[in-house]
Amino acid sequence: MADAQSQQENxxxxxxxxxxxxxxxxxxxxxxxxxxxxxxxxxxxxERLDSLLSTGDQNSExxxxxxxxxxxxxxxxxxxxxxxxxxYQSTNGAFDIAIYPVMKAWGFTDDNFRVPEEEELxxxxxxxxxxxxxxxxxxxxxxxxxxxxxxxxxxxxKGYTSARIMDIYRECGLKSGLVxxxxxxxxxxxxxxxxxxxxxxxxxxxxxxxxxxLSIQDKAVITSGGYERYFEQDGKTYxxxxxxxxxxxxxxxxxxxxxxxxxxxxADGLSTSVFIMGKEAATEYWRAHSDEFDMILMTDxxxxxxxxxxxNSFESELDTxxxxxxx
Ligand code: ADP
Ligand code: MG
Numbered sequence: 001m002a003d004a005q006s007q008q009e010n011x012x013x014x015x016x017x018x019x020x021x022x023x024x025x026x027x028x029x030x031x032x033x034x035x036x037x038x039x040x041x042x043x044x045x046x047e048r049l050d051s052l053l054s055t056g057d058q059n060s061e062x063x064x065x066x067x068x069x070x071x072x073x074x075x076x077x078x079x080x081x082x083x084x085x086x087x088y089q090s091t092n093g094a095f096d097i098a099i100y101p102v103m104k105a106w107g108f109t110d111d112n113f114r115v116p117e118e119e120e121l122x123x124x125x126x127x128x129x130x131x132x133x134x135x136x137x138x139x140x141x142x143x144x145x146x147x148x149x150x151x152x153x154x155x156x157x158k159g160y161t162s163a164r165i166m167d168i169y170r171e172c173g174l175k176s177g178l179v180x181x182x183x184x185x186x187x188x189x190x191x192x193x194x195x196x197x198x199x200x201x202x203x204x205x206x207x208x209x210x211x212x213x214l215s216i217q218d219k220a221v222i223t224s225g226g227y228e229r230y231f232e233q234d235g236k237t238y239x240x241x242x243x244x245x246x247x248x249x250x251x252x253x254x255x256x257x258x259x260x261x262x263x264x265x266x267a268d269g270l271s272t273s274v275f276i277m278g279k280e281a282a283t284e285y286w287r288a289h290s291d292e293f294d295m296i297l298m299t300d301x302x303x304x305x306x307x308x309x310x311x312n313s314f315e316s317e318l319d320t321x322x323x324x325x326x327x
Contacts, residue, residue, distance in 0.1 A: 011192065015039040021050045022158060024182030028165060031192050034172040041172070042165045042179070049164065052076060053157045055100065055109060055150075066100070066150040070134075070143030078140040080153050080160055083265055087156075088130040091273040091285070096244040098128045100152035106249075108240045113231035115238065121247035128244055155241075159222050159268020162186035166264065183228075186220040186264045196313075201296055204256040211256070211304060212316030214296070220264035224271035225256040243276050252278025253299050260310055261293035270295075279305065283323055290325050297323075 015035035019026045026046065030038040052074065054060040065071045073081060087095040100109075101124045107113040116124075132145040144150075158181045169177045169188045177188040178197060187197040196217050200210040204225040214221060226239030226249065243250040257275045259267040270293060274282040279297055286295060286307055294309040304320045311322045 009033045009035060017043055019043055019046055021046045022054075022161070022181070024158075026179070026181045028179045029177060030169060030172070030174055031176040032174055034174055035177075038169050038172040038174055038177065041168045045164050045168060046161055046181075049076065049157065049161050053080070053153050055152050055154065062151065062153060065142065069147070069149070070141070073140045073142055075140075076160070077153075078137075080156055080265070081135060081142060081151075082137060083160075083269060084153065084156060085130060085133070085135065087269045087273060090289075091270075091277070093130070093244055094276040095155065095269055095273040096128055096130055097151045097153060097155070098130050098133060098149055099242050099244055100150040101127045101148060102242050102244075102247050103152060103154075103240070104150075105247075106238065106240075106242070107231075108229065113233070113238070115233055116247075125244070125247050128247075155272035156265060156269045158182065158184050159186075159220060159264040159266070159271075161264075162220060162222075163264030184220070184222040184268065186222075186267075187216055187218065190217050201258050202256070204298060205302075211298060211318055212296070212314050212320070214258075214260065214310065215313045215315075216260065219260055219262055220267040221258055221260050222264065222267040222271045223256060223258040224275045226250075226275075227255070241272055241275050250276040250278075252276065252281075254278055254282070254297055255300050256296075256298040257282070258296040259293055260295065263292075266293065283327075286323065287325060287327075295323075 011032050013035045014031050016029040017039050028039050028042040052061050055062050061077050084097045103109055105116040127149045135142045162179050162181055165179050166188050175189045176192050179186050185199045196215040199214045199221045201212050203209040203211045204227045230237050230239035239249045241250050257271050259270045261267050294307040297305040304318050305323050306314050307323045
């Protein structure tokens, strides 16, 4: 007998779930025939990836790899490590999964926040060179060349998760769906009426407000900002995106970066990387990769910059400048 639920489904069926995972609130929504099955599988996938990739969970694959200084990676983890190694090269070291020992020193991993001594950071930075990771893409064996090296896929995991949910939605035969993983959005197709999804980009200085609205179809919109996770000490704010060149939270004039592209994994990796680069380096990087992604930047003087490819899809009441391919 056919599944009773799917028998009742039609084009206007909507299924939605709220989930808390990967330290954040998530929502998955699917439309049309197959929607209930799709959100059920999406939730399973989120839980599967969370328990695979979590750095803190003693049963996770990443935890085991970090304890043992290496091992054989499963398919998902191998894919993410490969993408991360590529990003390390292409971003000139900004995206660095070996940053974990420094994340721990700042207390971002267990909420025991502290400002480490300069000396301690310099010492730990000797463990954060991705070139000291040996990885064989054929056997999927990874090993760390230095004692104490550890990896963290937190800068890319949520984007991969939303990309995987898009795969699941397509496998379920859907044409329309949306996921929001703690402010990171990815959309399948359009809304059921054929119009584009409208994604609000949060204002980093007041997260109840937004800086503008972006219209998208089949795209991820992934945002990084220092406001997502931080602590204060002696009147100074320290956030969780670390510049691997210094060991300190990145302070290069950007307060928010949104990356827009069909590839959720890339969007997440780049949101972290571009935030670290700062506006000038990010503009140069985008000009060399403008067929791969678009971006919205907000600087600490409250100016907004949007790349040419999405300039017509972004509506904002704030002062907005367009970054063009040719300077
Ligand atoms: P969020 O997870 O808040 O959406 P990001 O995608 O920018 O924001 O990811 C931040 C996370 O990325 C940090 O919590 C940490 O796990 C990891 N991270 C921090 N600095 C770096 C870095 N330089 N390269 C790669 N990952 C990083
Ligand atoms: Mg990221």
